[in-house]
Amino acid sequence: MSLAHITITKPDDWHVHLRDGEMLKAVLPYTARRFARAMVMPNLKPPVVTTAQAKVYRDEILSALPKGMSFEPLMAAYLTDDIDPCDLERGFNDKVFAAAKLYPVHATTNSESGVTQIKSMRLVFEKMQRIGMPLLIHGEMGDPSIDIFDRESAFVDRVLVGLRRDYPALKIVLEHITTRQAADYVADEGRGGKLAATITAHHLLINRNSMLAGGMKPHNYCLPVAKREVHRQALIRAAVSGGGMFFLGTDSAPHPRTAKECACGCAGIFTACNALEIYAQVFSEAGALDQLERFTSLNGPAFYGLSANKDKITLERGQDCISSDLASVIVGQQEIIPFKSPINLFWRVVDQ
Numbered sequence: 001m002s003l004a005h006i007t008i009t010k011p012d013d014w015h016v017h018l019r020d021g022e023m024l025k026a027v028l029p030y031t032a033r034r035f036a037r038a039m040v041m042p043n044l045k046p047p048v049v050t051t052a053q054a055k056v057y058r059d060e061i062l063s064a065l066p067k068g069m070s071f072e073p074l075m076a077a078y079l080t081d082d083i084d085p086c087d088l089e090r091g092f093n094d095k096v097f098a099a100a101k102l103y104p105v106h107a108t109t110n111s112e113s114g115v116t117q118i119k120s121m122r123l124v125f126e127k128m129q130r131i132g133m134p135l136l137i138h139g140e141m142g143d144p145s146i147d148i149f150d151r152e153s154a155f156v157d158r159v160l161v162g163l164r165r166d167y168p169a170l171k172i173v174l175e176h177i178t179t180r181q182a183a184d185y186v187a188d189e190g191r192g193g194k195l196a197a198t199i200t201a202h203h204l205l206i207n208r209n210s211m212l213a214g215g216m217k218p219h220n221y222c223l224p225v226a227k228r229e230v231h232r233q234a235l236i237r238a239a240v241s242g243g244g245m246f247f248l249g250t251d252s253a254p255h256p257r258t259a260k261e262c263a264c265g266c267a268g269i270f271t272a273c274n275a276l277e278i279y280a281q282v283f284s285e286a287g288a289l290d291q292l293e294r295f296t297s298l299n300g301p302a303f304y305g306l307s308a309n310k311d312k313i314t315l316e317r318g319q320d321c322i323s324s325d326l327a328s329v330i331v332g333q334q335e336i337i338p339f340k341s342p343i344n345l346f347w348r349v350v351d352q
C-alpha cells in the first residue's frame, strides 16, 4: 500500500563511476533506471584523458545499455599534468566532454595520473574559464602528512579559496562534500552561480562511527571518508536547503567484494541501486520533500546550463521497508555489495 507518493522531474546523477567492461554492463541499468543523464567519472585504468578516449568510452556505455532504456552519459576528462588544452577545448566544443575532473595526485582511487602541482595548471584553467567548461574537483589534499579527516577542509582553505580568487568566472563543482566547512563555504560562495557542490546519499546517512565503531566496515569506506556526526548534519541541512548550489551526485563507486574485504581495501561505495530512494527518505524525514526535486533534478542542470529533463519519475512511500540487504550484483566470478542503508527505507521508485 502506498502511503504517499511524489512525482518529480527525472533526476540526473552528477557524479558516478560506471567503470568499463563487464562491471559497466552489470551496474549501468541501476543508474539508467533512475537517472536520465549522469556525469561519468574518467578514473578508468588507463584514465580518460583525450577526446578520442572519451568517444570510445561513451560508445561503450551506450552499447552496454539494455534495450529500451534511455540514458545520456556526460563525459568528464581526467586532468593530468600534461593534458593537451587544445584537445580539451575541441572535446568540449564538440560536445564530447561536458566537464573536466581534477584529481590531486594520490588523493583517491586511480588518481596516480592526477595533477601534481595545481598551480601549474594555469593555462588549462584559464582556457576552461574562457570557454565555460566546468571544473569538477576531488577536493582533498593528496599530501600524506595531512590527517585524512582534515584533507577536505584543508583543501578548501589552501586550494579552493585561491582558485576562486584566481579564476572567478570558472565554474567549479566541489564533488562529494563531507564537511561543515565545505558546505558553509559553498553555500556562501556559490550564490554567484560559479561554485556548487554535489552531495552523496551515503554521506547523508553515515558518519565515521559507521565505518569504524564496533568493527571495521569496509563497505562504508569511501573517499572522502565520512566525518563526525556534526558534519553529516550540516550536509543534510545543505541538501534540503533548496540552495541552487547543492545537487545530487551519488559517487556510486562499485568494487569487487574481494577488493573491499581485504588487508588494503579500496575506497568506494556502490549506491546506484538505492541512492535515489535514500535521498527521498532523508528529505522526507527532514520534512523537506518539497525541496527534493530541486536537489535531484533542477539545480544540477541549471548550474551546467542545461534544460531539466522532460520525463518524470514517481517515488512512493510504502508501508513495508525495502530490505536494507539488497542482493549482490554479480559480475563474472565477482560480486559487488550494495550499500547497506543504516536506516529503514520506505521510499521506492515506481516502475513507469
Ligand code: DOR
Binding pocket: 017, 043, 108, 109, 110, 138, 221, 222, 223, 224, 253, 254, 267, 268, 269
Ligand atoms: O570512494 C571513492 N571511490 N572515492 C573516489 O574518489 C573514487 C571512487 C572510486 O573510483 O572507486
Ligand code: ZN
Binding pocket: 015, 016, 017, 041, 251, 253
Ligand atoms: Zn567519485
